[in-house]
Amino acid sequence: MKNQKIIYSKTRGNQKTRLMLNLFGKNQNKDVDSILKIKNWVRKTFELTEYETVLVTELQCHEEGCPPVETVIVILREGTGKEQYKFHKRMDEISFEDIENITQAEDSHEC
Secondary structure, three states, X not given: OOOOEEEXXXXXXXXXXXEEEEOXXXXXXXXXXXXXXXXXXXXXHHOOOOOOEEEEEEEEOOOOOOOOEEEEEEEEOOOOOEEEEEEXXXXXXXXXXXXXXXXXXXXXXXX
16 A cells, blocks of 8 residues: 555535545646645636635647647536636646636637
8 A cells, every 4th residue: 555645635615635545646646736726726716615616637648639738627616517728738837827817718718
């Protein structure tokens, strides 16, 4: 068990952040800070409630014509569909200004 990675998972409401085992990820401990930072920026920019969910993931693509790395941000709001935004950069390269610019580029949902 010593090679398993641990990631954080935030629960709803006033419950504390808890640790979870990540059995399949590679070195995701370093990504936790980036994920939490991006989630906080999205919550602030979109003025989300505790019942609205923000998902952040970094994907690698090996297909021709596809950017090698992209970060996908999904906002799940109660009673509406999902909002999805893609950045053609790694999570640790995303800035607060990138998140603020989402609202200006909302029609394309491609950042």
